Amino acid sequence: MLIFLLSVADEAQRDKVEEIYRKYHVEMFKVAMVKLRGRPNQQSEAEEALQNAFLKIIEYYDSIRFEENEACLRAYYLAIVTNEAINILNRQTNHVCIEEIEEKLPSDEDFLEQLCLKTEYARVVEAITELDDRYSIPLQLRYVEQLSVDEISALLDMNVKTVYNNISRGKSRLLKQLKSTGKGYGA
Amino acid sequence: MNRTDTNQALFKRALVEARLRKAAEASAQIETVECSDEHRQKMRFILSSDRAKKRKKRRTAMLAAALTATLAVAALASAAIAKRDDIKLALDDFFGVTEPIGPVDEHRPQEIEKVYSLSYVPDGFEIVNTSAELKSVRTEWQNLAEEYIILEQSVEGFEDEYGDIEGRREQIKLGEAELNCLYTDTVSVFLWRCDGYEFKLECSNALPFDEISQMIIAFLNENLNS
Numbered sequence: 001m002l003i004f005l006l007s008v009a010d011e012a013q014r015d016k017v018e019e020i021y022r023k024y025h026v027e028m029f030k031v032a033m034v035k036l037r038g039r040p041n042q043q044s045e046a047e048e049a050l051q052n053a054f055l056k057i058i059e060y061y062d063s064i065r066f067e068e069n070e071a072c073l074r075a076y077y078l079a080i081v082t083n084e085a086i087n088i089l090n091r092q093t094n095h096v097c098i099e100e101i102e103e104k105l106p107s108d109e110d111f112l113e114q115l116c117l118k119t120e121y122a123r124v125v126e127a128i129t130e131l132d133d134r135y136s137i138p139l140q141l142r143y144v145e146q147l148s149v150d151e152i153s154a155l156l157d158m159n160v161k162t163v164y165n166n167i168s169r170g171k172s173r174l175l176k177q178l179k180s181t182g183k184g185y186g187a
Numbered sequence: 188m189n190r191t192d193t194n195q196a197l198f199k200r201a202l203v204e205a206r207l208r209k210a211a212e213a214s215a216q217i218e219t220v221e222c223s224d225e226h227r228q229k230m231r232f233i234l235s236s237d238r239a240k241k242r243k244k245r246r247t248a249m250l251a252a253a254l255t256a257t258l259a260v261a262a263l264a265s266a267a268i269a270k271r272d273d274i275k276l277a278l279d280d281f282f283g284v285t286e287p288i289g290p291v292d293e294h295r296p297q298e299i300e301k302v303y304s305l306s307y308v309p310d311g312f313e314i315v316n317t318s319a320e321l322k323s324v325r326t327e328w329q330n331l332a333e334e335y336i337i338l339e340q341s342v343e344g345f346e347d348e349y350g351d352i353e354g355r356r357e358q359i360k361l362g363e364a365e366l367n368c369l370y371t372d373t374v375s376v377f378l379w380r381c382d383g384y385e386f387k388l389e390c391s392n393a394l395p396f397d398e399i400s401q402m403i404i405a406f407l408n409e410n411l412n413s
Contacts, residue, residue, distance in 0.1 A: 030213050051230060054230065112195060112198055115194070
Protein backbone atom coordinates (compact mmCIF):
# COMPACT_ATOMS: atom_id res chain seq x y z
CA MET A 1 0.00 0.00 0.00
CA LEU A 2 1.36 3.39 -0.95
CA ILE A 3 1.71 5.98 1.77
CA PHE A 4 1.42 9.66 0.88
CA LEU A 5 3.96 12.01 2.34
CA LEU A 6 2.57 15.41 1.45
CA SER A 7 -0.86 17.04 1.57
CA VAL A 8 -2.40 16.99 -1.86
CA ALA A 9 -4.09 19.85 -3.63
CA ASP A 10 -5.53 17.83 -6.54
CA GLU A 11 -6.60 14.86 -4.49
CA ALA A 12 -8.92 13.43 -7.12
CA GLN A 13 -6.08 13.25 -9.62
CA ARG A 14 -3.72 11.73 -7.12
CA ASP A 15 -6.32 9.12 -6.13
CA LYS A 16 -6.94 8.29 -9.77
CA VAL A 17 -3.23 7.83 -10.52
CA GLU A 18 -2.86 5.68 -7.44
CA GLU A 19 -5.77 3.57 -8.63
CA ILE A 20 -4.13 3.18 -12.05
CA TYR A 21 -0.95 2.08 -10.31
CA ARG A 22 -2.75 -0.43 -8.10
CA LYS A 23 -4.67 -1.99 -10.98
CA TYR A 24 -2.05 -2.09 -13.68
CA HIS A 25 1.45 -1.86 -12.29
CA VAL A 26 2.04 -5.62 -12.18
CA GLU A 27 1.14 -6.06 -15.83
CA MET A 28 3.03 -2.92 -16.84
CA PHE A 29 6.09 -4.14 -14.96
CA LYS A 30 5.98 -7.55 -16.67
CA VAL A 31 5.74 -5.90 -20.09
CA ALA A 32 8.82 -3.81 -19.24
CA MET A 33 10.65 -6.90 -17.94
CA VAL A 34 10.04 -8.76 -21.20
CA LYS A 35 11.16 -5.77 -23.24
CA LEU A 36 14.39 -5.55 -21.19
CA ARG A 37 14.96 -9.30 -21.07
CA GLY A 38 18.55 -10.51 -21.04
CA ARG A 39 19.98 -7.29 -19.65
CA PRO A 40 22.15 -7.45 -16.52
CA ASN A 41 20.05 -4.85 -14.63
CA GLN A 42 16.75 -6.07 -16.02
CA GLN A 43 14.70 -5.60 -12.86
CA SER A 44 16.03 -2.14 -11.90
CA GLU A 45 15.63 -0.94 -15.48
CA ALA A 46 12.09 -2.32 -15.64
CA GLU A 47 11.33 -0.48 -12.40
CA GLU A 48 12.82 2.67 -13.91
CA ALA A 49 10.59 2.24 -16.98
CA LEU A 50 7.58 1.88 -14.68
CA GLN A 51 8.54 5.01 -12.72
CA ASN A 52 9.04 6.99 -15.92
CA ALA A 53 5.71 5.71 -17.26
CA PHE A 54 3.91 7.07 -14.22
CA LEU A 55 5.73 10.35 -14.45
CA LYS A 56 4.40 10.56 -18.01
CA ILE A 57 0.90 9.56 -16.93
CA ILE A 58 0.95 12.34 -14.32
CA GLU A 59 2.43 14.88 -16.69
CA TYR A 60 -0.05 14.15 -19.48
CA TYR A 61 -2.96 13.35 -17.20
CA ASP A 62 -5.21 15.94 -18.82
CA SER A 63 -4.93 14.24 -22.19
CA ILE A 64 -6.01 10.81 -20.94
CA ARG A 65 -9.44 9.93 -22.27
CA PHE A 66 -11.02 8.44 -19.18
CA GLU A 67 -14.36 8.23 -20.96
CA GLU A 68 -12.93 5.39 -23.06
CA ASN A 69 -13.52 1.78 -22.05
CA GLU A 70 -11.15 0.04 -19.73
CA ALA A 71 -9.49 -1.99 -22.49
CA CYS A 72 -8.45 1.22 -24.30
CA LEU A 73 -7.08 2.78 -21.12
CA ARG A 74 -5.21 -0.37 -20.20
CA ALA A 75 -3.72 -0.51 -23.71
CA TYR A 76 -2.66 3.13 -23.31
CA TYR A 77 -0.79 2.55 -20.05
CA LEU A 78 0.88 -0.53 -21.52
CA ALA A 79 1.97 1.44 -24.58
CA ILE A 80 3.50 4.14 -22.36
CA VAL A 81 5.54 1.71 -20.30
CA THR A 82 6.63 -0.19 -23.43
CA ASN A 83 7.89 3.06 -24.89
CA GLU A 84 9.77 3.92 -21.71
CA ALA A 85 11.44 0.50 -21.81
CA ILE A 86 12.39 1.12 -25.44
CA ASN A 87 13.86 4.51 -24.44
CA ILE A 88 16.04 2.76 -21.85
CA LEU A 89 17.19 0.24 -24.45
CA ASN A 90 17.98 3.02 -26.92
CA ARG A 91 19.72 5.13 -24.29
CA GLN A 92 22.16 2.43 -23.41
CA THR A 93 22.92 1.31 -26.92
CA ASN A 94 23.32 4.86 -28.26
CA HIS A 95 20.59 4.09 -30.71
CA VAL A 96 20.55 6.46 -33.65
CA CYS A 97 17.31 6.89 -35.51
CA ILE A 98 17.96 6.80 -39.23
CA GLU A 99 15.41 8.81 -41.12
CA GLU A 100 14.36 6.99 -44.24
CA ILE A 101 12.61 8.62 -47.09
CA GLU A 102 8.91 8.62 -46.36
CA GLU A 103 7.08 6.18 -48.59
CA LYS A 104 4.16 7.44 -50.55
CA LEU A 105 1.09 5.93 -48.99
CA PRO A 106 -2.57 5.92 -49.83
CA SER A 107 -4.72 8.34 -47.89
CA ASP A 108 -5.96 7.43 -44.44
CA GLU A 109 -9.34 6.44 -45.81
CA ASP A 110 -7.83 4.18 -48.46
CA PHE A 111 -5.44 2.68 -45.91
CA LEU A 112 -8.29 1.83 -43.56
CA GLU A 113 -10.36 0.53 -46.46
CA GLN A 114 -7.57 -1.80 -47.59
CA LEU A 115 -6.84 -2.89 -44.07
CA CYS A 116 -10.25 -3.45 -42.63
CA LEU A 117 -12.71 -4.29 -45.34
CA LYS A 118 -10.51 -6.48 -47.46
CA THR A 119 -8.87 -8.43 -44.68
CA GLU A 120 -10.14 -10.62 -41.88
CA TYR A 121 -10.17 -8.79 -38.60
CA ALA A 122 -8.23 -11.52 -36.82
CA ARG A 123 -5.39 -11.20 -39.32
CA VAL A 124 -5.26 -7.46 -38.77
CA VAL A 125 -4.90 -8.02 -35.04
CA GLU A 126 -2.18 -10.58 -35.64
CA ALA A 127 -0.30 -8.29 -38.02
CA ILE A 128 -0.41 -5.43 -35.50
CA THR A 129 0.77 -7.77 -32.73
CA GLU A 130 3.78 -8.68 -34.85
CA LEU A 131 4.52 -5.06 -35.74
CA ASP A 132 7.51 -3.50 -33.98
CA ASP A 133 6.46 -1.35 -30.99
CA ARG A 134 8.24 1.63 -32.55
CA TYR A 135 5.46 1.66 -35.14
CA SER A 136 2.51 0.19 -33.28
CA ILE A 137 2.73 2.61 -30.33
CA PRO A 138 2.48 5.81 -32.42
CA LEU A 139 -0.32 4.18 -34.44
CA GLN A 140 -2.16 3.35 -31.24
CA LEU A 141 -1.74 6.86 -29.86
CA ARG A 142 -2.90 8.36 -33.15
CA TYR A 143 -5.90 6.18 -33.86
CA VAL A 144 -7.05 5.08 -30.40
CA GLU A 145 -6.11 8.03 -28.19
CA GLN A 146 -6.53 10.48 -31.12
CA LEU A 147 -3.49 12.46 -30.07
CA SER A 148 -1.92 14.91 -32.47
CA VAL A 149 1.55 14.25 -33.83
CA ASP A 150 2.92 16.99 -31.57
CA GLU A 151 1.32 15.39 -28.53
CA ILE A 152 2.68 11.97 -29.51
CA SER A 153 6.11 13.50 -30.02
CA ALA A 154 6.09 14.97 -26.48
CA LEU A 155 4.70 11.83 -24.87
CA LEU A 156 7.18 9.47 -26.51
CA ASP A 157 10.22 11.81 -26.37
CA MET A 158 10.45 11.45 -30.14
CA ASN A 159 10.88 14.25 -32.61
CA VAL A 160 7.89 15.14 -34.77
CA LYS A 161 9.41 13.91 -38.01
CA THR A 162 10.20 10.55 -36.46
CA VAL A 163 6.59 10.25 -35.29
CA TYR A 164 5.32 10.98 -38.80
CA ASN A 165 7.75 8.50 -40.30
CA ASN A 166 6.97 5.77 -37.81
CA ILE A 167 3.23 6.15 -38.36
CA SER A 168 3.76 5.97 -42.12
CA ARG A 169 6.10 3.02 -41.85
CA GLY A 170 3.73 1.27 -39.51
CA LYS A 171 0.89 1.57 -42.00
CA SER A 172 3.13 0.49 -44.87
CA ARG A 173 4.41 -2.57 -43.04
CA LEU A 174 0.93 -3.58 -41.99
CA LEU A 175 -0.31 -3.49 -45.55
CA LYS A 176 2.74 -5.41 -46.82
CA GLN A 177 2.41 -7.99 -44.09
CA LEU A 178 -1.22 -8.58 -44.88
CA LYS A 179 -0.65 -8.76 -48.63
CA SER A 180 2.19 -11.23 -48.25
CA THR A 181 0.64 -13.61 -45.77
CA GLY A 182 -2.54 -14.53 -47.34
CA LYS A 183 -6.09 -14.43 -48.01
CA GLY A 184 -8.84 -11.96 -47.52
CA TYR A 185 -12.51 -12.58 -47.09
CA GLY A 186 -14.02 -15.48 -48.89
CA ALA A 187 -10.77 -16.97 -50.05
CA MET B 188 -21.86 5.61 -39.11
CA ASN B 189 -20.21 5.84 -42.52
CA ARG B 190 -17.68 3.41 -43.91
CA THR B 191 -14.64 5.40 -42.83
CA ASP B 192 -15.97 5.59 -39.29
CA THR B 193 -16.56 1.83 -39.31
CA ASN B 194 -13.07 1.17 -40.61
CA GLN B 195 -11.61 3.50 -38.04
CA ALA B 196 -13.53 1.82 -35.24
CA LEU B 197 -12.35 -1.61 -36.42
CA PHE B 198 -8.74 -0.49 -36.67
CA LYS B 199 -8.92 1.10 -33.24
CA ARG B 200 -10.31 -2.11 -31.81
CA ALA B 201 -7.58 -4.11 -33.52
CA LEU B 202 -4.85 -1.82 -32.13
CA VAL B 203 -6.17 -2.18 -28.59
CA GLU B 204 -6.59 -5.92 -28.89
CA ALA B 205 -3.07 -6.32 -30.27
CA ARG B 206 -1.59 -4.31 -27.38
CA LEU B 207 -3.47 -6.36 -24.80
CA ARG B 208 -2.47 -9.59 -26.54
CA LYS B 209 1.20 -8.57 -26.38
CA ALA B 210 0.83 -7.80 -22.68
CA ALA B 211 -0.84 -11.16 -22.07
CA GLU B 212 2.07 -12.90 -23.83
CA ALA B 213 4.50 -10.94 -21.64
CA SER B 214 2.61 -11.85 -18.48
CA ALA B 215 2.72 -15.50 -19.44
CA GLN B 216 6.49 -15.37 -19.89
CA ILE B 217 7.40 -13.66 -16.62
CA GLU B 218 6.59 -14.86 -13.14
CA THR B 219 5.38 -12.20 -10.75
CA VAL B 220 8.43 -10.42 -9.38
CA GLU B 221 8.30 -8.40 -6.19
CA CYS B 222 9.40 -4.81 -6.85
CA SER B 223 12.32 -3.58 -4.77
CA ASP B 224 11.93 -1.37 -1.69
CA GLU B 225 13.80 1.32 -3.58
CA HIS B 226 11.19 1.23 -6.32
CA ARG B 227 8.34 1.44 -3.82
CA GLN B 228 9.91 4.46 -2.20
CA LYS B 229 10.45 6.18 -5.54
CA MET B 230 6.84 5.50 -6.53
CA ARG B 231 5.71 6.94 -3.21
CA PHE B 232 7.71 10.04 -4.00
CA ILE B 233 6.32 10.30 -7.54
CA LEU B 234 2.72 9.80 -6.47
CA SER B 235 2.90 12.32 -3.66
CA SER B 236 2.89 15.25 -6.05
CA ASP B 237 0.50 17.98 -4.99
CA ARG B 238 1.13 20.27 -7.90
CA ALA B 239 1.08 17.94 -10.87
CA LYS B 240 0.73 20.05 -13.99
CA LYS B 241 1.06 19.29 -17.64
CA ARG B 242 4.33 20.60 -18.93
CA LYS B 243 6.28 20.08 -22.01
CA LYS B 244 9.77 18.96 -21.22
CA ARG B 245 12.95 18.36 -22.97
CA ARG B 246 16.25 17.12 -21.79
CA THR B 247 19.08 19.60 -21.45
CA ALA B 248 22.64 18.62 -22.04
CA MET B 249 24.95 18.15 -19.05
CA LEU B 250 27.65 20.79 -18.81
CA ALA B 251 29.99 18.66 -16.72
CA ALA B 252 32.76 19.24 -19.27
CA ALA B 253 32.40 23.02 -18.97
CA LEU B 254 32.27 22.85 -15.20
CA THR B 255 35.23 20.49 -15.13
CA ALA B 256 37.18 22.94 -17.26
CA THR B 257 36.27 25.77 -14.89
CA LEU B 258 37.27 23.62 -11.97
CA ALA B 259 40.56 22.73 -13.64
CA VAL B 260 41.35 26.42 -14.03
CA ALA B 261 40.50 27.05 -10.37
CA ALA B 262 42.61 24.07 -9.35
CA LEU B 263 45.57 25.27 -11.38
CA ALA B 264 45.28 28.75 -9.93
CA SER B 265 45.39 27.43 -6.39
CA ALA B 266 47.87 24.60 -7.06
CA ALA B 267 50.86 26.83 -6.45
CA ILE B 268 49.54 27.65 -3.02
CA ALA B 269 48.25 24.15 -2.17
CA LYS B 270 51.58 22.53 -2.91
CA ARG B 271 53.02 24.04 0.23
CA ASP B 272 51.56 22.13 3.17
CA ASP B 273 52.09 24.94 5.66
CA ILE B 274 50.03 27.35 3.56
CA LYS B 275 47.38 24.69 2.95
CA LEU B 276 47.04 24.13 6.71
CA ALA B 277 46.69 27.86 7.23
CA LEU B 278 43.99 28.04 4.55
CA ASP B 279 42.13 25.13 6.14
CA ASP B 280 42.23 26.91 9.48
CA PHE B 281 41.02 30.15 7.98
CA PHE B 282 38.09 28.58 6.15
CA GLY B 283 37.25 26.36 9.13
CA VAL B 284 37.26 22.95 7.51
CA THR B 285 34.60 20.94 9.32
CA GLU B 286 34.07 17.26 9.80
CA PRO B 287 31.58 15.82 7.29
CA ILE B 288 28.05 15.31 8.63
CA GLY B 289 26.83 11.77 9.04
CA PRO B 290 28.67 8.51 8.51
CA VAL B 291 32.08 8.81 6.89
CA ASP B 292 32.18 7.10 3.50
CA GLU B 293 35.04 4.92 2.60
CA HIS B 294 35.97 7.43 -0.06
CA ARG B 295 35.31 10.95 1.15
CA PRO B 296 36.90 13.42 -1.24
CA GLN B 297 38.51 16.51 0.19
CA GLU B 298 38.14 18.40 -3.05
CA ILE B 299 35.85 18.11 -6.03
CA GLU B 300 37.23 15.25 -8.12
CA LYS B 301 34.20 14.60 -10.29
CA VAL B 302 31.49 17.07 -11.29
CA TYR B 303 27.83 16.01 -11.27
CA SER B 304 24.95 17.77 -12.96
CA LEU B 305 21.26 17.24 -13.57
CA SER B 306 20.52 14.99 -16.52
CA TYR B 307 17.00 16.35 -16.68
CA VAL B 308 15.67 19.85 -16.15
CA PRO B 309 12.20 21.05 -17.15
CA ASP B 310 11.60 22.67 -20.49
CA GLY B 311 12.41 26.37 -20.66
CA PHE B 312 15.23 26.37 -18.15
CA GLU B 313 18.67 27.46 -19.26
CA ILE B 314 21.92 27.63 -17.35
CA VAL B 315 22.52 31.20 -16.23
CA ASN B 316 25.39 30.80 -13.83
CA THR B 317 28.07 28.29 -12.95
CA SER B 318 30.86 28.51 -10.45
CA ALA B 319 33.50 26.00 -9.48
CA GLU B 320 35.86 26.03 -6.56
CA LEU B 321 38.06 23.38 -5.04
CA LYS B 322 35.42 22.22 -2.59
CA SER B 323 32.15 23.06 -4.31
CA VAL B 324 30.46 23.46 -7.66
CA ARG B 325 27.27 25.40 -8.25
CA THR B 326 25.00 25.57 -11.27
CA GLU B 327 21.96 27.77 -11.61
CA TRP B 328 19.18 27.42 -14.18
CA GLN B 329 16.45 29.94 -14.82
CA ASN B 330 13.45 30.27 -17.09
CA LEU B 331 11.71 33.29 -18.57
CA ALA B 332 9.40 33.50 -15.57
CA GLU B 333 12.52 33.84 -13.41
CA GLU B 334 11.86 30.57 -11.65
CA TYR B 335 15.15 29.01 -10.72
CA ILE B 336 16.84 25.71 -9.98
CA ILE B 337 20.19 25.55 -8.20
CA LEU B 338 22.28 22.42 -7.86
CA GLU B 339 25.24 22.59 -5.54
CA GLN B 340 27.78 19.87 -5.02
CA SER B 341 30.12 20.15 -2.08
CA VAL B 342 32.59 18.13 -0.07
CA GLU B 343 31.05 19.68 3.05
CA GLY B 344 27.44 19.76 4.19
CA PHE B 345 24.76 22.40 3.80
CA GLU B 346 22.79 21.80 6.98
CA ASP B 347 24.31 24.85 8.67
CA GLU B 348 22.78 27.14 6.07
CA TYR B 349 19.26 25.95 6.74
CA GLY B 350 19.23 25.16 10.45
CA ASP B 351 17.41 28.33 11.49
CA ILE B 352 15.07 28.72 8.54
CA GLU B 353 11.38 28.23 9.23
CA GLY B 354 9.57 25.73 7.11
CA ARG B 355 8.23 22.20 6.93
CA ARG B 356 10.90 19.51 7.09
CA GLU B 357 10.86 15.84 6.33
CA GLN B 358 13.16 13.02 5.48
CA ILE B 359 12.57 10.72 2.53
CA LYS B 360 14.54 7.59 1.82
CA LEU B 361 14.95 6.74 -1.84
CA GLY B 362 16.90 3.51 -2.07
CA GLU B 363 20.40 4.26 -0.87
CA ALA B 364 19.83 8.01 -0.79
CA GLU B 365 18.29 9.85 2.13
CA LEU B 366 16.76 13.19 1.21
CA ASN B 367 16.39 15.92 3.80
CA CYS B 368 13.65 18.21 2.54
CA LEU B 369 12.75 21.71 3.59
CA TYR B 370 9.71 23.55 2.24
CA THR B 371 9.31 27.26 2.89
CA ASP B 372 6.89 29.80 1.41
CA THR B 373 9.18 30.54 -1.49
CA VAL B 374 11.60 27.65 -2.00
CA SER B 375 11.95 23.91 -1.71
CA VAL B 376 15.35 22.57 -0.71
CA PHE B 377 16.51 18.97 -0.97
CA LEU B 378 19.77 17.72 0.53
CA TRP B 379 21.35 14.34 -0.04
CA ARG B 380 24.69 12.59 -0.20
CA CYS B 381 26.01 10.64 -3.15
CA ASP B 382 29.40 9.20 -3.95
CA GLY B 383 30.99 10.97 -0.99
CA TYR B 384 29.68 14.42 -1.93
CA GLU B 385 26.89 16.51 -0.43
CA PHE B 386 24.24 17.78 -2.85
CA LYS B 387 21.70 20.53 -2.53
CA LEU B 388 18.85 21.15 -4.94
CA GLU B 389 17.02 24.43 -4.38
CA CYS B 390 13.95 25.27 -6.48
CA SER B 391 11.39 28.05 -6.67
CA ASN B 392 8.08 26.89 -5.26
CA ALA B 393 6.35 27.69 -8.55
CA LEU B 394 8.05 24.65 -10.04
CA PRO B 395 5.65 21.67 -10.02
CA PHE B 396 6.59 18.98 -7.58
CA ASP B 397 6.49 16.28 -10.26
CA GLU B 398 9.20 18.16 -12.15
CA ILE B 399 11.33 18.40 -9.02
CA SER B 400 10.87 14.71 -8.26
CA GLN B 401 11.74 13.84 -11.85
CA MET B 402 15.00 15.82 -11.59
CA ILE B 403 16.02 14.07 -8.38
CA ILE B 404 15.00 10.60 -9.52
CA ALA B 405 16.83 11.01 -12.83
CA PHE B 406 19.93 12.14 -10.89
CA LEU B 407 19.75 9.20 -8.48
CA ASN B 408 19.03 6.65 -11.24
CA GLU B 409 22.03 7.89 -13.16
CA ASN B 410 24.48 8.11 -10.29
CA LEU B 411 23.43 5.52 -7.73
CA ASN B 412 22.90 2.70 -10.23
CA SER B 413 26.10 3.28 -12.19
